[in-house]
Amino acid sequence: DAGVIQSPRHEVTEMGQEVTLRCKPISGHNSLFWYRQTMMRGLELLIYFNNNVPIDDSGMPEDRFSAKMPNASFSTLKIQPSEPRDSAVYFCASTALAGGLDEQFFGPGTRLTVL
Amino acid sequence: GENVEQHPSTLSVQEGDSAVIKCTYSDSASNYFPWYKQELGKGPQLIIDIRSNVGEKKDQRIAVTLNKTAKHFSLHITETQPEDSAVYFCAAAGNNRLAFGKGNQVVVIP
Numbered sequence: 001d002a003g004v005i006q007s008p009r010h011e012v013t014e015m016g017q018e019v020t021l022r023c024k025p026i027s028g029h030n031s032l033f034w035y036r037q038t039m040m041r042g043l044e045l046l047i048y049f050n051n052n053v054p055i056d057d058s059g060m061p062e063d064r065f066s067a068k069m070p071n072a073s074f075s076t077l078k079i080q081p082s083e084p085r086d087s088a089v090y091f092c093a094s095t096a097l098a099g100g101l102d103e104q105f106f107g108p109g110t111r112l113t114v115l
Numbered sequence: 116g117e118n119v120e121q122h123p124s125t126l127s128v129q130e131g132d133s134a135v136i137k138c139t140y141s142d143s144a145s146n147y148f149p150w151y152k153q154e155l156g157k158g159p160q161l162i163i164d165i166r167s168n169v170g171e172k173k174d175q176r177i178a179v180t181l182n183k184t185a186k187h188f189s190l191h192i193t194e195t196q197p198e199d200s201a202v203y204f205c206a207a208a209g210n211n212r213l214a215f216g217k218g219n220q221v222v223v224i225p
Contacts, residue, residue: 042217106158
């Protein structure tokens with residue numbers, strides 16, 4: 001298995017632009033997580049899905065952020081409009097068991113820079 | 116919600132010595148405590164985990180201890196090697212939600 005796949009690996013955009021980050025979880029995994037990592041705040045959980053259904057989005061910073069999981073093999077995290085403070089590394093992770101109390105397999109991350 | 120604290124933030128050790136990282140958590144209902152290692156430019160990777168029904172778990176040079184009464188758990192790395200240099204994250208699962216600590220930078224000096 002190729003592991004969790006994220007694209008793009010790097011994204012540089014200007015303030016106000018829409019950004020879409022993509023994730024393909026490991027085949028057969030039932031939970032998917034989106035994290036944001038910064039030096040100041042560490043690794044923050046933004047949202048997670050069980051069986052394609054959003055369970056907890058309390059970590060989503062504001063309405064500019066949205067996430068979808070239209071099927072078991074694909075998820076997107078969208079920021080519209082983007083702001084410089086959104087600059088961070090965004091990770092997607094998946095687990096075999098629903099609920100996440102199991103090993104999380106992380107993707108390589110997307111490094112987002114908003115100018 | 117769950118709050119996880121890690122200490123120290125940076126740890127330097129001589130190659131061959133032991134490294135210990137400590138974490139505390141706030142939610143007494145937490146019952147799953149994983150440790151992740153993150154190398155530069157990569158995503159975190161699980162290295163060991165422990166559940167609340169055991170107090171200690173060991174895997175080769177890595178061990179984790181858990182004290183549920185005091186709500187703290189520790190990662191022990193023995194006979195450190197240069198490839199152990201990385202950022203280590205502890206986490207605790209409370210209310211079906213995993214909360215991560217802010218990470219420890221471990222530097223192994225050859």
